[in-house]
Amino acid sequence: MSAPAEHGISTSDLCLWYGAFQALKRVDLEVKHGLITALIGPSGCGKTTLLRCFNRVNERYGSVTTTGLIRIRGKNVYDADVSLIELRRRVGMVFQRPNPLPLSVYENVVFGLRIHAEKRPPKSVLDEAVEKALTEVGLWKDLRDRLQAKATGLQLEQQQKLCIARLLPLKPEVILMDEPCSALDVEGTRAIEELMFALKGKYTILIVTHNMAQARRASDECAFMLLGELIEHTRTENLFLNPSNPKTAEYIEGRYG
Amino acid sequence: MSLPRSPERPAGRGRLAVLFEQAIELLIRLCGISAIVFVFGIFFFVFREGAPYLAQLDLGAFLFSSDWYPSNDPAHYGAGALLLGTLSVTLLAMLMAVPFGLGAAVFVSEFSAPRTREVLKIVIELLAAVPSVVWGFIGMSVLGPLIKDVFQVPLGVNMFNAALLLALMSVPIIVSIGEDALKAVPDSYREAALALGATRWQTVFRMLFPAAKNGLLAAVLLGVGRAIGETMAVLMATGHSARIPTSLFDPVQTLTATIAAELGEARQGSEHYQVLFLIGVLLFTLTFAVNLTADLVVKGIRRK
Ligand SMILES: Nc1ncnc2c1ncn2[C@@H]1O[C@H](COP(=O)(O)OP(=O)(O)OP(=O)(O)O)[C@@H](O)[C@H]1O
Ligand SMILES: [Mg+2]
Numbered sequence: 001m002s003a004p005a006e007h008g009i010s011t012s013d014l015c016l017w018y019g020a021f022q023a024l025k026r027v028d029l030e031v032k033h034g035l036i037t038a039l040i041g042p043s044g045c046g047k048t049t050l051l052r053c054f055n056r057v058n059e060r061y062g063s064v065t066t067t068g069l070i071r072i073r074g075k076n077v078y079d080a081d082v083s084l085i086e087l088r089r090r091v092g093m094v095f096q097r098p099n100p101l102p103l104s105v106y107e108n109v110v111f112g113l114r115i116h117a118e119k120r121p122p123k124s125v126l127d128e129a130v131e132k133a134l135t136e137v138g139l140w141k142d143l144r145d146r147l148q149a150k151a152t153g154l155q156l157e158q159q160q161k162l163c164i165a166r167l168l169p170l171k172p173e174v175i176l177m178d179e180p181c182s183a184l185d186v187e188g189t190r191a192i193e194e195l196m197f198a199l200k201g202k203y204t205i206l207i208v209t210h211n212m213a214q215a216r217r218a219s220d221e222c223a224f225m226l227l228g229e230l231i232e233h234t235r236t237e238n239l240f241l242n243p244s245n246p247k248t249a250e251y252i253e254g255r256y257g
Numbered sequence: 258m259s260l261p262r263s264p265e266r267p268a269g270r271g272r273l274a275v276l277f278e279q280a281i282e283l284l285i286r287l288c289g290i291s292a293i294v295f296v297f298g299i300f301f302f303v304f305r306e307g308a309p310y311l312a313q314l315d316l317g318a319f320l321f322s323s324d325w326y327p328s329n330d331p332a333h334y335g336a337g338a339l340l341l342g343t344l345s346v347t348l349l350a351m352l353m354a355v356p357f358g359l360g361a362a363v364f365v366s367e368f369s370a371p372r373t374r375e376v377l378k379i380v381i382e383l384l385a386a387v388p389s390v391v392w393g394f395i396g397m398s399v400l401g402p403l404i405k406d407v408f409q410v411p412l413g414v415n416m417f418n419a420a421l422l423l424a425l426m427s428v429p430i431i432v433s434i435g436e437d438a439l440k441a442v443p444d445s446y447r448e449a450a451l452a453l454g455a456t457r458w459q460t461v462f463r464m465l466f467p468a469a470k471n472g473l474l475a476a477v478l479l480g481v482g483r484a485i486g487e488t489m490a491v492l493m494a495t496g497h498s499a500r501i502p503t504s505l506f507d508p509v510q511t512l513t514a515t516i517a518a519e520l521g522e523a524r525q526g527s528e529h530y531q532v533l534f535l536i537g538v539l540l541f542t543l544t545f546a547v548n549l550t551a552d553l554v555v556k557g558i559r560r561k
Pocket of ligand 1: 044050210
């Protein structure tokens with residue numbers, strides 16, 4: 001299954017500073033389209049920071065400086081003709097804590113469509129999008145009669161699935177997931193992983209995880225970061241069976257974490 | 258609810274400590290209850306002063322007649338114009354204060370840089386600290402002549418003047434409570450909206466307002482309460498004349514200003530005196546209704 005992979009995300013010489021603190025050091029990363037890539041590394045090594053570069057939400061904080069190149073599907077995200085809004089439509093993000101908007105289930109799913117539409121989308125379009133997106137994440141059966149219920153009142157697992165569902169109507173190319181299962185129990189984790197498998201192929205999926213077992217069973221490729229640097233990036237079974245860098249070996253053996 | 262207490266006390270705590278704890282508990286309980294007692298007490302005493310007149314009160318005339326001639330013989334006590342005065346000035350004030358106040362709250366909480374925010378908050382708090390008699394003075398001596406010139410009206414002290422003052426007085430409340438409400442919206446919601454590609458304005462209108470609506474409603478209603486209850490500034494700036502207004506620039510007279518202006522002259526226990534207390538009851542009912550609606554609306558939203 002290793003046909004020449006399409007371009008997903010690539011960075012070259014990416015550095016990022018929070019004020020004077022350098023959180024990313026010369027990261028060169030190639031994430032392939034259509035695969036699930038896991039990003040692992042000890043706490044504070046910059047996984048979240050790296051992920052947040054790709055849809056440029058890091059720029060919310062005033063003191064952030066970024067240098068280097070970031071390409072999403074071949075296009076430099078810092079090009080002058082890139083609209084931040086369009087970039088974020090193409091690059092969806094799932095957060096560590098499920099954060100559905102404090103609106104109804106229905107409004108959560110169509111939120112993206114509403115804000116990106118030139119003029120008010122007709123109700124039939126929205127209805128269809130809701131059914132399609134919820135079906136895709138496996139929530140339709142449970143929620144079809146509760147579309148007007150408040151999303152923040154759902155179970156955590158449903159909330160996280162909803163957070164994935166609300167990306168889909170926007171037809172993103174990349175889905176970034178920052179420890180999407182850390183707030184979920186075993187069942188919820190399994191459900192999200194199955195969902196990732198179902199979505200695989202159509203999207204570039206990049207998932208940050210602390211859970212070594214999860215990285216192992218759910219990803220095609222795996223990247224290991226340490227103290228802001230990318231140490232190793234290869235096929236998942238390679239990384240776990242014969243890591244080329246001794247630091248990687250120590251980490252996956254659980255010497256530090 | 259009291260949990261079953263274990264019979265033995267932790268070592269080192271004598272009977273005195275236990276007694277002390279019980280005393281504190283009692284004190285706190287009393288503080289809680291006292292709020293209720295005060296509210297009912299105030300209502301009771303105001304009502305008691307006005308009650309003797311109830312026997313001869315024609316409720317329809319009291320509420321809807323605009324003949325307020327307390328010193329005629331026979332006197333007429335139609336508070337309709339006063340009620341309308343209060344309602345119209347308050348409504349007009351809110352039409353100005355709510356958009357402005359909520360807009361300022363959004364700016365302070367979402368758009369301003371930390372430095373600007375601090376400065377703005379201090380200025381807004383200063384605005385809240387201006388005594389109402391000073392506002393009245395500004396209304397009479399600054400706004401009045403200005404309104405006269407700009408709008409070419411014969412009288413500068415009128416409904417519009419007072420409403421403008423009331424708006425300025427309730428804006429600080431709306432801003433500070435509103436800002437608190439917006440601040441209370443978790444940042445993760447903002448990130449969610451931004452990461453979906455929302456602009457800052459879309460985030461405000463589509464996410465923030467729905468998320469903070471209870472708090473924003475509370476802010477608005479507290480502003481309304483401030484405006485209804487305000488006395489001194491409206492006494493000075495409304496023109497204080499008990500007529501049904503037909504334009505924004507007609508003088509009006511409010512319930513509060515009537516009490517303030519006439520209670521001193523009314524002989525204690527006289528009809529006029531009793532009617533003024535009934536007006537107090539009317540005011541009380543009005544603010545109570547505003548607060549109750551607020552509570553019910555907020556609860557209703559929450560249940561959904
Ligand atoms: N907004 C910020 N301002 C300043 N420093 C920050 C900020 N966010 C993160 N950092 C620092 O940058 C480094 C990388 O943080 P980051 O959150 O990317 O790590 P992480 O790998 O996601 O960690 P975790 O596994 O705990 O989520 C940390 O040392 C952190 O303290
Ligand atoms: Mg993180």
